[in-house]
Amino acid sequence: xxxxxQSHLKDGRTVWLHGAxxxxxxxxxxxxxxxxxxxxxxxxxxxxPTPDLVSGLARIDSPPGTVCVVAAMAxxxxxxxxxxxxVPMGEGVAELALTVLDSYQGAGLGRLLLGALAxxxxxxxxxxxxxxxxxxxxxxxxxxxxxxWVLAEPTDDFSVACLExxxxxxxxxxxxxxxxxxxxxxxxxxxxxxxxxxxxxxGDDVRQxxxxxxxxGRSCPLVTSGRCRLAEEAxxxxxxxPGDDEDCAAVLEAHRRRWPHRLAQ
Numbered sequence: 432x433x434x435x436x437q438s439h440l441k442d443g444r445t446v447w448l449h450g451a452x453x454x455x456x457x458x459x460x461x462x463x464x465x466x467x468x469x470x471x472x473x474x475x476x477x478x479x480p481t482p483d484l485v486s487g488l489a490r491i492d493s494p495p496g497t498v499c500v501v502a503a504m505a506x507x508x509x510x511x512x513x514x515x516x517x518v519p520m521g522e523g524v525a526e527l528a529l530t531v532l533d534s535y536q537g538a539g540l541g542r543l544l545l546g547a548l549a550x551x552x553x554x555x556x557x558x559x560x561x562x563x564x565x566x567x568x569x570x571x572x573x574x575x576x577x578x579x580w581v582l583a584e585p586t587d588d589f590s591v592a593c594l595e596x597x598x599x600x601x602x603x604x605x606x607x608x609x610x611x612x613x614x615x616x617x618x619x620x621x622x623x624x625x626x627x628x629x630x631x632x633x634g635d636d637v638r639q640x641x642x643x644x645x646x647x648g649r650s651c652p653l654v655t656s657g658r659c660r661l662a663e664e665a666x667x668x669x670x671x672x673p674g675d676d677e678d679c680a681a682v683l684e685a686h687r688r689r690w691p692h693r694l695a696q
Contacts, residue, residue, distance in 0.1 A: 437505075440538040444505070446512050448547055451491055451499035455511075459501065460489035462511040467533050473568045474530050476591065494518050496525075498555070500547045502540055515544035517552060517560060522607060524559040524595070525552060529571070541574045549578075552598035559595050559603045566590040566621060576649045579603075581661060582639035585631070586621045597660075601652055602640075604660040609636040615661050617642055617682065618671035626669070635667075643678040654681045662686065669695040 435449045451459065463471065463485045471480050475488065491499040499516040503509075512535040517525040527548055531541050552560055561583060564571045567590070578596035581603055586592045597603040605613050611634040616627055619641050623631070630637050638661060643651040653659035662668060668686055672679035686694055 438502075438543055440535070440540060442538045444535075444538065446502040446505060446540065446543075448500060448502050448543065450551075451501045451514070451516075453492070455499075455501055456489050456491060458503075458509060458511045459491070459499075459514050460485050462514055462530060462532060463488055465532060466530070470533050473565055473571075474528070476563075476565065476589075491516065498525075498548070498551050500544055500551070502535075502544060513540050513544055515548050517548055517557070519557065520561065523557060524561060524606070525557045527560045527562050529574075536570065541570070545574060545578075549596075549598045558597065558599055560598050561593060561595045564592050564594055566592055579649070579652060582621070582641070585623050590621070592621055601656075602659050602661045605636065605638070605664050611635045612666040613664060614638070614667045614669060615640065615665040616669045616671065618669075619673070624671075626671075630669075642672040642676075642682060644676070651678065651682050651685075653685045654678070662690065665693060667695055668693045 435447050438446050438448055440446065464480050466474065466480070472478065477484065491497055496519040497516055499514065501511050502513040504512050513529070513531040515527070515529040517527040519525045529541055529544055549560065562571065562575060575594055575596055579602045580594040580596045582592060583595040584593035595603045614630050614635045614637045616637055616639045618624065618639060627637055627639070640661060643649055643654070653662055668690065670683050670686060672682060674680060674683070
């Protein structure tokens with residue numbers, strides 16, 4: 432991405448995207464304080480934006496390897512419309528987060544920032560981007576849907592899901608350091624069923640895909656392009672999608688055609 436890239440939003444407004452540096456930290460802090468209470472809670476899973484809290488959240492020098500991209504308002508120099516960052520978590524994976532000012536929601540800015548982060552991540556040999564998302568954050572779920580996210584961890588009791596997308600295109604792959612069987616579970620719903628709980632208890636590395644059509648803009652790359660790293664690299668595939676759904680039936684047929692020996696009964 433260029434040092435400063437001009438972008439025109441869907442509503443006609445203009446922003447400048449650039450990689451953030453120390454001089455941008457005060458503007459990032461101001462952005463956080465200008466969020467509505469609902470937006471702040473959704474982004475940070477926290478209550479009131481106290482000065483000490485905001486000061487800590489705005490830092491971009493820690494943890495090491497943090498990459499931050501900001502969108503500056505062309506109409507109001509010095510103010511930010513949005514900020515996005517990722518923080519490396521281990522080999523090939525980083526956690527991402529996006530913040531968009533309420534008045535800029537729905538203008539396509541989140542998609543621009545997510546694309547910029549994915550571009551930088553792939554250039555740094557980060558293959559997977561992880562997002563911890565409240566299930567009430569419909570905008571973030573919709574933003575991630577076209578990337579083909581996978582549920583990477585059990586959803587906690589507070590309805591916060593851990594989703595992963597690929598920074599290099601297609602579906603995200605599997606962690607290289609896994610020790611158990613790679614089990615792909617295809618089912619709708621956010622919380623573990625008894626079967627999934629049993630697989631985890633047995634030491635299997637379980638990843639869940641909600642299948643096509645579960646959210647707007649979500650399709651199955653195995654059906655549309657013939658490729659799905661999750662399925663290709665899985666040791667076991669547990670198909671639990673609704674059989675009366677035409678798109679889901681096409682997924683199961685693709686599995687039966689290519690990997691019948693990996694399908695659980």
